[in-house]
Amino acid sequence: MSGWGCPHEQEGACQRVPGKACDPGMKGCTLFGRFTFSSADKNISRRLQKNETAAEKESKD
8 A cells, every 4th residue: 555645744744835734635635626636625615615515505495
């Protein structure tokens, strides 16, 4: 099995996004928007997720 180590992770903390735990693919991460993740939450921005949710609620009314 292979693994990947983030060069910006230090003791579980992200050095690129101060005050955040290392979470590959989060906004600010060098991987953000460049790769497809198995978690759908990391493949679309939160802003777009909110817009889609609002549109779904309007279509149900």
